[in-house]
Amino acid sequence: MTKATGTASTTAAATTASATDPAAATSAVGHRRTGARTRRALSAVGSLWLLAALLVAWEIVARLSPSVFFPPFSVVLGQFGQDWFAARPQTLFASDRFLESVPVSLSRLARGWLLAAVLGVAIGVVLGRSRVARHLYSPVIRFWMSVPNAALLPIALQFFGITEAMNIFLITFGSMWLIAVNTADGVAGVDPSWLRAARSMRLPRPVLYLRVILPAAAPHILAGLRISLGFGLILMIVAELYATTAGLGHDVALYQQTFRYREMWSAFLLIALIGIALNAAVDLLERRLLRWQRRTGLASL
Amino acid sequence: MDITVDGLAKRYGEHLALEPVSIKIGQGEFVTIVGPSGCGKSTLLMMMAGLLAPSEGVVRLDDTPVDGPPQGVSVVFQDYGRSLFPWLTVRRNLAMAAVAQKLPRPVLEARIERVLASVGLAGQGAKHPWQLSGGMQQRVAIARALVAEPRVLLMDEPFAAVDAQTRADLEDLVLRLRDEYGVTIALVTHDIDESVYLADRVLVLAAGPGRLIRDIAVDLPTPRGQLTTKRLPRFADLRAEVFSLVMRPELQEVR
Numbered sequence: 017m018t019k020a021t022g023t024a025s026t027t028a029a030a031t032t033a034s035a036t037d038p039a040a041a042t043s044a045v046g047h048r049r050t051g052a053r054t055r056r057a058l059s060a061v062g063s064l065w066l067l068a069a070l071l072v073a074w075e076i077v078a079r080l081s082p083s084v085f086f087p088p089f090s091v092v093l094g095q096f097g098q099d100w101f102a103a104r105p106q107t108l109f110a111s112d113r114f115l116e117s118v119p120v121s122l123s124r125l126a127r128g129w130l131l132a133a134v135l136g137v138a139i140g141v142v143l144g145r146s147r148v149a150r151h152l153y154s155p156v157i158r159f160w161m162s163v164p165n166a167a168l169l170p171i172a173l174q175f176f177g178i179t180e181a182m183n184i185f186l187i188t189f190g191s192m193w194l195i196a197v198n199t200a201d202g203v204a205g206v207d208p209s210w211l212r213a214a215r216s217m218r219l220p221r222p223v224l225y226l227r228v229i230l231p232a233a234a235p236h237i238l239a240g241l242r243i244s245l246g247f248g249l250i251l252m253i254v255a256e257l258y259a260t261t262a263g264l265g266h267d268v269a270l271y272q273q274t275f276r277y278r279e280m281w282s283a284f285l286l287i288a289l290i291g292i293a294l295n296a297a298v299d300l301l302e303r304r305l306l307r308w309q310r311r312t313g314l315a316s317l
Numbered sequence: 318m319d320i321t322v323d324g325l326a327k328r329y330g331e332h333l334a335l336e337p338v339s340i341k342i343g344q345g346e347f348v349t350i351v352g353p354s355g356c357g358k359s360t361l362l363m364m365m366a367g368l369l370a371p372s373e374g375v376v377r378l379d380d381t382p383v384d385g386p387p388q389g390v391s392v393v394f395q396d397y398g399r400s401l402f403p404w405l406t407v408r409r410n411l412a413m414a415a416v417a418q419k420l421p422r423p424v425l426e427a428r429i430e431r432v433l434a435s436v437g438l439a440g441q442g443a444k445h446p447w448q449l450s451g452g453m454q455q456r457v458a459i460a461r462a463l464v465a466e467p468r469v470l471l472m473d474e475p476f477a478a479v480d481a482q483t484r485a486d487l488e489d490l491v492l493r494l495r496d497e498y499g500v501t502i503a504l505v506t507h508d509i510d511e512s513v514y515l516a517d518r519v520l521v522l523a524a525g526p527g528r529l530i531r532d533i534a535v536d537l538p539t540p541r542g543q544l545t546t547k548r549l550p551r552f553a554d555l556r557a558e559v560f561s562l563v564m565r566p567e568l569q570e571v572r
Contacts, residue, residue, distance in 0.1 A: 209399035216368055216392040217465070218417040227413065231404040308403040311447040 087278050096282040113267075121252060121263040122290075124180070128187025129248040133241060136192040140199020140240075141225065144233065150200060157193050165190035165247065166254045173259060183255040190251040191244035195237070202236025203229055235309055242298045249291050264290075318389060318468040318501055319344055320365065324374035327360050327527075335360050335527040337374055340520065344468075347495055347502045350520045351512035353563055357527025358505045359395075359473050365503065366392045366471050378469065388417070391462035395474040397454045401446040407433070407457050408442035414464045428464055435497060436460045436490060452483035459491070463498060472504040476511070485543050488515055492541055509563060513555045514541060521562045531562055 071089050078088035087095075102111040110118075143150045143157075168186060176182035206229055214228045230237070256265025264287055271280035320342040327335045335357035342348050350358045363369035365376050367386040376383040378390070386392075391414065394400040401410050411429045420428070433439050436456040446454050455475060462470055472491070476484045488511060495502055506512050512519050513535060521531040535555060537546055546552055 207399055209394065209396060210402065212368060213392075213394060213400040213402075214413075216366060216386045216390075217414050218386050218388065219413065220416065223413075223416050227405070228402065231402070234404070308445060308447060311445070312398070312403045 084275070084277055087281060091278060092281040092285060095278045096285050099279060099282045100286055117262060117264050117267050118286075118290075121256065121265070124183050124256075124263065125187060125248055125252045128184040128252070129191060129245060131184070132188040132190075132192035132244060132248065133195060135188070136195025136240065136244070137199050137230075137237060139192070139196040140237070141203050141229070143196065143200035144203025145229075150204065154197075154200070157197060161193045161197065165251055169254060169258060172255075178259045182259055183252070186255045187248045187251045191248040194244040194247060195240040198236045198240025198243075199233060202233030202240075205236070206232040235306055238298070238302045238305065242295065242302065245294055245298055246291065249287075249294065253287060318379050319377075320469060320501065320503070321377040321380075322361075322365065322374070323377065325361065325364055325371050325376060326373040327357065327364065327369070328372045333526040336529075338529045339374075340529070340532070342501060342503060342518075345495075345499055345501055347492075347515060347517045348504070348520060349512040349516040349518075350503060350505045350522060351507065351509060351559060351563060352522030352527075353524050354507065355527070356522040356524040358507075358522050360527065361522070362471050362473050362503060362505045366390060368392070389465075389467050390469045390471060391465050391467035393455075393458050393462045393470065393472040393475045395477050397446075397451070397458040397478070401454060401458055401461070403445060403447055405445070406442065407438070407444055407446060407449075410446065410457060411442075411461050411464045414461045418465060428466070432460045432463045435463070435494060450483075452479045452487065455479060455483075455487060456490070459487075459494070463494065463500075466498070468500060470500045470502045472502065474505050474507065477507070484511075489541075489543065491515065496540075509556060509559050510547070513537075513552060513559055514543075514546060519555075519559055521559060523562075533558065 074089045078086050078091075100111050100114045101109050103109070107115060143153060165186070168189065172182050172186050172189075176185060210228060210232055214224055219228065252263075253265040253268070256263040257269045260266045264283060268280055268283045268287075271277070271283060320340075322338055322340040322342075324337040324339055325335070326333070326337040338361060340348075350361060352358045360369065364371045365383070367376070367383045367390070378387055381387070402413065405413070408429055411432065412425060415425055415428065429442065430439070433442055436459055438453065438456055438460060441449065441453070446457055449457065455478070459475070462472075475491075476487050479487065491502070491504070492515060494500070504515060516535045519531075519533045519535060520529060521533065522528065523530045533555065537549065537551055537555070
């Protein structure tokens with residue numbers, strides 16, 4: 017499943033990138049460029065109209081049946097501006113509330129997820145290179161992956177209590193297996209021709225891994241990283257809902273318990289936007305690192 | 318560097334891919350290995366490269382037995398698209414081949430520039446392989462093999478994937494590089510003209526099971542030229558001889 021997701025989005029990235037890549041356009045004539053631009057604009061409209069329609073529907077439904085639990089989108093938007101932004105250039109227009117919650121949450125996510133990335137890639141490389149290890153441990157890992165990670169929260173709470181370590185453990189443990197399994201798939205699937213060429217060059221082991229095996233497996237590894245980041249974000253919020261004294265998830269829980277529904281919705285909106293921004297950042301990284309894959313026509317690997 | 322192939326055979330379970338073969342290739346010699354598909358010519362080359370373990374026999378380089386890819390031997394593979402690393406630039410692809418030699422950076426860089434110039438790719442080092450044509454990519458693959466300054470160059474159907482004109486260019490390039498770098502070359506091909514045009518000696522293999530059926534010395538004048546050499550009556554004779562061996566080995570087996 018993870019594999020399919022990775023492939024689909026890589027191909028999507030390939031389509032958009034080939035339209036924007038200046039190198040590809042150098043030989044193209046003017047009208048082809050314009051054509052590409054029109055196509056891009058159309059595809060943007062195509063992907064945004066549904067979102068716009070949903071927001072309009074939200075607005076209408078909320079206005080037709082007024083309820084404190086379900087404020088109209090325009091009200092949430094107003095609240096959003098009020099909560100998270102301030103007319104202060106020195107803090108890049110971030111409000112105090114923003115500065116209190118967002119850095120705390122993001123630093124948790126960063127620490128937990130980066131640890132997951134390091135551990136996941138390391139475990140994945142071992143599994144990918146050793147058929148024996150793969151046969152022994154893959155079933156266990158796939159079992160762990162199919163357990164809803166949020167269910168780990170009570171267990172983690174019991175071991176760590178309400179601590180920063182608990183939060184990080186949950187994020188790391190919840191996202192590293194996905195990275196490991198994707199890395200293992202990628203490493204096991206490295207084209208034997210590349211490995212044979214590397215062997216004939218008598219590459220030392222560290223060079224073999226860093227310059228041949230990891231780059232060759234990068235499409236799978238990056239797909240794993242992208243998907244796991246979404247998991248990490250979810251787990252960050254889940255952990256914060258129950259077990260912290262600061263952070264975005266904590267804010268949402270606090271506003272819900274104190275009947276401040278508009279603020280709760282505005283916090284939701286911020287979380288969603290952070291998710292979108294993170295995804296876009298990984299997408300950008302992926303496009304940059306996998307240029308060779310699209311250009312060699314290997315994007316369907 | 319002399320290459321001695323002594324009773325080398327390969328079997329996969331019951332299937333005999335290559336009957337025991339013994340060959341001696343002298344320093345600076347250019348040997349082509351030709352035969353129909355399934356005759357084990359690539360198998361033989363991969364065993365010489367230390368990339369495939371033989372079932373019987375041994376390969377020696379100047380008396381040192383080969384067990385794994387030896388120093389001083391470079392391989393050019395058939396499929397450049399899958400042997401060059403697409404995530405690295407041309408220059409970095411070349412540098413990889415010399416990593417094992419731990420050269421100081423300026424020496425390595427000078428060597429890379431020199432080799433790129435020899436294969437006609439000066440100024441292309443910053444590009445990625447996929448930005449080049451097929452023929453140019455195979456030039457990169459050849460350059461990569463030369464960067465390690467090998468004494469033996471093993472080439473596995475290196476021109477099978479390029480068009481005829483590029484093929485002729487690359488053949489002449491390899492002949493020139495042999496003189497420029499003084500390497501011993503063994504080249505596997507299924508192209509009969511090519512086997513005669515390039516070689517000092519042609520080894521003809523037959524299929525089912527793979528075996529060496531003839532070792533032909535090519536007494537054509539050097540330097541070779543696509544027009545001058547291929548126009549010679551002697552070239553036609555040799556070509557006909559190899560052709561009949563490859564096509565109808567059962568009529569010719571006299572060894």
